[in-house]
Amino acid sequence: MLIPNHKIKEGVNYVNDMSHILPLTIEKPIPQKLARFWGWAFPNADLNAVYIAYGYRIYTNQSQITEDLVFHEREHVRQQREVGMWGDRIWLFFYLISKRIRYQVELQAYQDQCLYLGRTGYLSLEVVQEIAKLMSSSMYQARWERKPMVSYKQAYEDLQNVVSG
Secondary structure, eight states: OOOOOOOOOOEEEEOOOOTTTTOOEEEEEEHHHHHHHHHOTTTTOTTTOOEETTEEEEEOSSSSHHHHHHHEEEEHHHHHHHHHHTTHHHHHHHHHHHHHHHHHHHHHHHHHHEEEEEEEOOHHHHHHHHHHHTSSEEOOOOEEOOOSSOOOHHHHHHHHHHOOO
């Protein structure tokens, strides 16, 4: 999506930098129960295009995942581990019920993704605009919410703060 596709093999562990060692496994397809649940909670999310971090796994139906998305999903895994025991379940619960929390954790993950893209020379104004558009889309809007989790303007401003600062 944002950088050229780098084929990442299913079932291979990818390890974070030295400050947060997090082995990640890419698994496909998304397990049926998780896909049904995610599709119900986020009816506008395209299950053929999403990546779901849960536990130490990134679930997807995609055949490839770009390195910047690995950084994004790895941040969600780190967030879940930070919660402690049952962190993945507790994190997912709050991700589902709170638009504000969902935005905060997605913003952190997209910021990590932008920092990675900046280090690799792929960050541009167009990429920031694309991410802001994605964050303000109905993809992140839970079934019971009337509006997306954030406006385009707010997402763009928050991302710009990271990119320029």
